[in-house]
Amino acid sequence: MAIRPILTVADGLSVLKQKSKPVEQVDDALRALMDDMLETMYDAPGIGLAAVQIGEPVRVIVMDLAKEGEEPAPRYFVNPEITWASEELFSYEEGCLSVPEIYDAVERPAKVKLTYLNYQGEKVEEEAEGLYAVCIQHEMDHLEGVLFIDHLSRLKRDRAVQKVKKLVRDAA
Ligand code: K2U
Ligand code: ZN
Numbered sequence: 410m411a412i413r414p415i416l417t418v419a420d421g422l423s424v425l426k427q428k429s430k431p432v433e434q435v436d437d438a439l440r441a442l443m444d445d446m447l448e449t450m451y452d453a454p455g456i457g458l459a460a461v462q463i464g465e466p467v468r469v470i471v472m473d474l475a476k477e478g479e480e481p482a483p484r485y486f487v488n489p490e491i492t493w494a495s496e497e498l499f500s501y502e503e504g505c506l507s508v509p510e511i512y513d514a515v516e517r518p519a520k521v522k523l524t525y526l527n528y529q530g531e532k533v534e535e536e537a538e539g540l541y542a543v544c545i546q547h548e549m550d551h552l553e554g555v556l557f558i559d560h561l562s563r564l565k566r567d568r569a570v571q572k573v574k575k576l577v578r579d580a581a
Contacts, residue, residue: 410444410445411448412445412452413445415453415463415506415507416461417573417577418556418569418570419576419577425461425462425507425551428552428553429466429554430468432467432469432488435487435528435529435530440528442469443485443528446458446463446469447471447473450506455506456540456544457544457545457548458471458472459548461551461552468487468552469486470545470548470549470552471483471484471485472484472548474541485527486526486527487527488525489524489552491521491546491549493522494518494521494522495520495521496518497519498516498518499516499518499519499539499543501517503515503547503557504557505556505557507551508573510572510573511558513561513569515560515561517547519538520536520537521536522536
């Protein structure tokens with residue numbers, strides 16, 4: 410297991426804006442990547458992470474929605490697809506490990522149905538609502554090269570990118 414660097418918008422958008430490629434086979438090499446992703450996410454800390462955020466543009470997401478003090482509940486999503494989304498919308502104050510210290514409200518479908526392959530490569534079908542629905546849609550956006558700031562106004566998006574670049578410059 411290894412903690413990998415998380416790419417931010419200050420590292421250049423070329424990788425983060427890529428459309429991630431489907432996984433051919435859930436094998437030991439992919440499970441090693443998912444183990445690294447989970448360790449990296451816990452270290453950040455965060456509750457979700459897409460492979461493209463550590464520079465691997467493949468359709469893989471990890472997540473753990475367990476609250477402080479609860480047993481960890483890691484989840485692995487390979488080649489996830491949203492098969493249905495509710496008309497009802499839900500607004501949530503989102504952040505992103507690739508856009509540090511920027512938070513803003515994003516409106517998304519309140520409920521979604523999804524299919525994916527799990528850590529063992531078995532097919533799973535699930536319905537998500539609440540924070541699970543927000544997080545899986547946020548991460549699935551990453552697989553399409555979309556950041557949560559792309560849902561904001563052009564002015565707010567450009568300001569966010571400039572703020573992160575200054576943040577990284579000042580930290581260097
Ligand atoms: O993709 C990421 O950068 C991981 C985000 C996922 C996320 C964003 C918005 C809403 C829910 C999940 C990270 O977990 S960082 C933001 C965060 C951290 C703790 C709780 C909620 C959001
Ligand atoms: Zn994100």
